[in-house]
Amino acid sequence: xxxxxxxxxxxxxxxxxxxxxxxxxxxxxxxxxxxxxxxxxxxxxxxxxxxxxxxxxxxxxxxxxxxxxxxxxxxxxxxxxxxxxxxxxxxxxxxxxxxxxxxxxxxxxxxxxxxxxxxxxxxxxxxxxxxxxxxxxxxxxxxxxxxxxxxxxxxxxxxxxxxxxxxxxxxxxxxxxxxxxxxxxxxxxxxxxxxxxxxxxxxxxxxxxxxxxxxxxxxxxxxxxxxxxxxxxxx
Numbered sequence: 737x738x739x740x741x742x743x744x745x746x747x748x749x750x751x752x753x754x755x756x757x758x759x760x761x762x763x764x765x766x767x768x769x770x771x772x773x774x775x776x777x778x779x780x781x782x783x784x785x786x787x788x789x790x791x792x793x794x795x796x797x798x799x800x801x802x803x804x805x806x807x808x809x810x811x812x813x814x815x816x817x818x819x820x821x822x823x824x825x826x827x828x829x830x831x832x833x834x835x836x837x838x839x840x841x842x843x844x845x846x847x848x849x850x851x852x853x854x855x856x857x858x859x860x861x862x863x864x865x866x867x868x869x870x871x872x873x874x875x876x877x878x879x880x881x882x883x884x885x886x887x888x889x890x891x892x893x894x895x896x897x898x899x900x901x902x903x904x905x906x907x908x909x910x911x912x913x914x915x916x917x918x919x920x921x922x923x924x925x926x927x928x929x930x931x932x933x934x935x936x937x938x939x940x941x942x943x944x945x946x947x948x949x950x951x952x953x954x955x956x957x958x959x960x961x962x963x964x965x966x967x968x969x970x971x
Contacts, residue, residue: 738762738851740800742833745845749870749903752844756829757820758800760850765798767857774923776964787921794857796848796869796898802826803891805882812885823880823892830894833873845901846871857900871898924963930956937967946970 743755770792775784802823808814819825837844849868850856856865874897882891922933930948931941938946944956950968953959 738854741847741849742830743847743849744833745847745870746840747845749845749847751847756826758802758826758830760798760800762798762854765796767794767796767855769794769857776921776923787923789923793902794900795874796857796871796896796900798896798898800826800830800894800896801891802894805890808884808888808890810882810884810890814884814886814888814890824889827878827880827892827894830896831876831878834876843873846873846898848898869898870901872901873897874899920967922965922967924959924961924965926961928959928961930959933965933967938970943970 738760739757740760741755741757744752746752772789772792773786774789776787777784804817804821804823807817807821833846834843836842847868847870852867854865856867857869875895877893877895879893879895880889880891881893883889920937922937924933930944930953934944934947935941937943946968947953947965948956951965959965
C-alpha cells in the first residue's frame with residue numbers, strides 16, 4: 737500500500753518535529769491549477785482585451801480512509817491500538833495541520849511526500865511528476881463512519897484541501913523569466929506602487945523609473961486603481 741508523509745516545515749522550509757506517515761491507497765486525488773486574467777475594456781471593441789495578471793497557486797484535494805476493524809473487530813471490548821493505527825488519533829493529527837502553532841503564529845507549512853508511482857503536481861522541465869508538494873493546509877474534514885457498541889471509532893474519512901507554497905525566489909528561479917522584448921500593459925490594483933510593478937515585470941524594483949517615464953508619472957505612488965500602464969522593454 738502506498739504511503740503519504742506529512743512533514744511540518746518552518747517558514748524557511750526546514751523540517752520541524754517528526755513526520756506523520758499514513759497509509760494511502762487512493763481511488764482518486766485532484767491537482768488544480770489556474771491563471772488569472774484581467775479584462776481591459778476599450779471603447780469600440782467587440783470584447784475586452786485580456787491581460788495576464790498572475791498565476792494562481794496549485795491546489796491538491798485528497799481523501800484518506802482509516803479502518804481499524806481488522807485489528808479491533810466490530811464488537812464491544814475493542815483492544816487499544818498503537819497511536820499510528822488508531823483512526824481517531826490519525827484524524828486528529830491531520831486536523832492539527834490547520835491549527836495555529838504558537839512559535840510560528842500561523843498554521844505550519846507542510847511537505848507532502850509520496851512514492852515514485854503516484855502522479856505529482858505540475859510537470860517541470862524534466863517532464864517528470866514531482867514527488868512532493870510544499871503547501872499550507874486550507875481545510876481538514878474529519879468524518880467517523882463506524883463505531884463499536886462501546887462507542888469506539890473504528891473507521892474515519894479525512895478530506896484535505898492543500899494549496900502550494902513557493903517563495904518568490906523559488907518561483908523566479910523556476911520560471912527563468914527573460915527581460916521583456918516588447919511593451920506590455922499592467923492594470924493597476926489597489927496597493928500597487930511602481931517598485932512593486934517593476935519587480936513583477938523585470939525582477940528588479942529599481943527599474944521603476946522606466947515605467948514612470950514611459951507613462952509620464954510624477955511619483956512612485958501616483959497611481960489610481962484601474963489605470964492601464966504600459967510596461968516598456970528593458971533597453
